[in-house]
Amino acid sequence: MRNSIGKSHITVTELIFLLLGMLLLLALARIATGQSEAPGARGLKSQAQVQQPLYSEYRGVRLGMTAAEVRAKLGEPAMKSDEQDFFVISANETAQIAYNAAQKVMTISTDYTGGTGAPDYRTVVGEGMLLQRPDGTMFKMVMNDAERFWVTYSKSATTPSIVTITIGAYK
DSSP, X not given: OHHHHHHTOOOHHHHHHHHHHHHXXXXXXXXXXXXXXXXXXXXXXXXXXXXXXXXXXXXXXXXXXXXXXXXXXXXXXSEEOSSEEXXXXXXXXXXXXXEOTTSBEEEEEEEEETTXXXXXXXXXXXXXOOEEOTTSOEEEEEEETTTTEEEXXXXXXXXXXXXXXXXXXXX
């Protein structure tokens, strides 16, 4: 009985991992439902279909790699499971890698606190302006239909700002 009680406690790291995952899911849900779409966003979406992203991997990790290949590239994750791994690269950089049932990478999401170490948005989603939302958040999404993936660049309006770059596969 003592062991089962001890195992039910959630560590701080697990809580942070859970919260980051929930934030990512909320952001993706808002994008998918169009709730956060500002005026002019439809024009950006049509442009995104034609423009090809420049950013298709993170530190050598690409969509479709196995969990073992990812861990060989990035090292041992701070938290790992069959569904996703969480890596702390530095004090300002973290990465979440989500896997499908076959243990293949389906989503790569990286966060840069204060923007420190983040690539310039033009190297991620190409030239052109980022969409600025009323809350000050800046965002752009680019689709690569030929290779069936999308890339987003998002910069929060918080202090310090957080730059999030996400690469995801679609069917």
